[in-house]
Amino acid sequence: MTDPRPPAVPGPAFAKRLQGNIAPSWLARPATAVAPDLLGCRLVRRWPDGRTIRATIVETEAYEPGDPACHAYRRRTPRNAVMFGPPGFAYVYLIYGMYHCLNVVSDREGVPSAVLIRALELETLPPHLDEKQRRQPHRVAAGPGKLCRALEIDRALSETPFAPEAALGLEHRPLDRQRTADRGELAIVQTTRIGLTQGADRPWRWYLKDHPAVSKR
DNA sequence: TGAAGGATTTGT
C-alpha cells in the first residue's frame, strides 16, 4: 500500500525550487497541509478580454473528510461533487443568498477536501471602486465573500481548473518569499476557523501575521 | 413540495 501523495508535512523539502504555475500534483495533499503552503502564493483572475488581476493569498482555511464543517461531510451531492474529484479545480458556492466563496480542491481523487481562500492582497485594484474602498484598498478583498465580489468570481467558475491561461490560476510564491519561508521566517499564524456551527474547535485556519486584510476575530 | 438554515457582510 503506497500512498502516491507527497509528504503531508509542509516545508522546504517539498516547496523549495518550485516557481510559476502550481500543478495539481502539488495540491494532492491533505487540505491541512496545502492551506498554510498557499499563503504567499498568488491567485490569478483572467477575463476573456485579457484583463488580469493577481493577488497574494493571505488567509486560508482547510476542510477535510470527517470534518463536520466540510460541505462533503454527509455525502456527495451535485453541489459538492467537485470536491470528490482530483485536485486543482475550483469549488465556488453561494452562501446566505448573496456571497460567493472560492475553494481550491485538494488531495487525491475520492478524498473530498478543499482550501477556502479567505483573504487576498490585490496587486492591482479592480475598476469601479467607491471612495470608501479607495481609501482602504487592503480591505477590498478582505473576506471570502468580498474577494469573490472584487474578482467577479461566482458559481460559473466552479468546477473549472486552476491553470495557465484559464479564468483562474494559481502561482507559487515569488522566490524571495519562498526563501523567507525556507528559513522558517514566514510569519504564519494557525488558529480556529471562522463562522462555523460545527467543527469550530479544529485549528485549521492560517494567515500571514499582522496582514491588514485578515479577519480580526 | 415545503421549510430550515448556512464556510458572510454590513449597518443599527
Added chain:
DNA sequence: CAAATCCTTCAC
C-alpha cells in the same frame, strides 16, 4: 444583533 437574500439539503 438582525437584515439581506436564495440555494441546498432533508423531511414529509
